[in-house]
Structures are given as structure tokens and as C-alpha cells.
Amino acid sequence: MATVKRRSTVPYYAAAGTWVIYALLFPLYRVPHFLFVAVVSGVVFFIMNAVCGTVEVTVPDPPKKEESTGNPELDKMIKDGNLAISEMKRLNTSIKDEKISADIDRLVEAAADPQVHGLLPAHDP
Numbered sequence: 001m002a003t004v005k006r007r008s009t010v011p012y013y014a015a016a017g018t019w020v021i022y023a024l025l026f027p028l029y030r031v032p033h034f035l036f037v038a039v040v041s042g043v044v045f046f047i048m049n050a051v052c053g054t055v056e057v058t059v060p061d062p063p064k065k066e067e068s069t070g071n072p073e074l075d076k077m078i079k080d081g082n083l084a085i086s087e088m089k090r091l092n093t094s095i096k097d098e099k100i101s102a103d104i105d106r107l108v109e110a111a112a113d114p115q116v117h118g119l120l121p122a123h124d125p
Contacts, residue, residue: 001058008052015045085111 018041028034069075085108092104 001060003056004059005054006057007049008055010052011045011048014048015041018044081111 019037022028022037022040026033028037069078088104088108092101092108095101095104
């Protein structure tokens with residue numbers, strides 16, 4: 001998860017609320033009325049923007065893009081292997097025996113090791 005700074009939406013809602021409140025309390029019959037409320041909503045926007053500033057939001061990491069080897073059979077084997085590893089990780093949380101759980105953790109780490117992937121034969125499409 002990554003933390004991203006974004007502008008707050010409060011100034012926009014405050015400016016819109018200014019229009020609603022003005023329209024309920026005062027007439028909007030002439031161009032000067034619209035110009036006045038536009039200036040007031042702009043001032044409200046800049047004041048609220050200075051008060052609220054930016055907000056830190058936690059966003060999930062984007063999904064990883066699967067790389068293709070060019071060989072559909074090998075791609076399927078890699079996808080099935082990754083699926084099996086994620087299933088082992090999920091089932092490992094429900095195992096109460098520490099020794100078995102440690103063995104599964106070691107197996108998952110070994111499968112994720114980049115050196116293991118280097119043992120695969122090179123494939124030219």
C-alpha cells in the first residue's frame with residue numbers, strides 16, 4: 001500500500017454549497033447576482049483550500065502485470081504455480097502445527113526465489 005497526497009474535496013463542496021445557500025436566500029435574476037455569487041464562491045474555495053490543504057490517502061498497489069514468455073503452455077504452468085503458492089499461503093494461516101507451518105513457509109520462499117526461476121530452460125518463441 002502506498003500513501004499518496006491529494007487535494008481535499010472540501011473546497012469544491014464549500015463552493016457548491018455557497019451557490020445553494022445563496023440561491024435559497026437571495027434572487028438570481030440578473031447577471032450581477034451571478035457574478036457576485038461567483039466571486040463569493042471563489043473566495044470560499046480559496047479559503048477552504050488554504051484551511052484543508054492536502055490529504056494523505058492510502059491506495060492499494062496496482063495489480064502486477066503478468067509477463068508472457070511467448071509459450072502458452074509455459075505461461076499456464078507459471079500461472080498454475082503462482083496460484084498453488086497463493087493457495088498454500090492462504091491455507092498455511094489455518095495450520096496450528098508450528099513445524100508444518102514453518103516447512104510450508106520454507107517451501108513458499110524457495111518457490112519464490114529468483115534463482116529457482118533461473119533454472120528454467122531458455123525458450124525462444
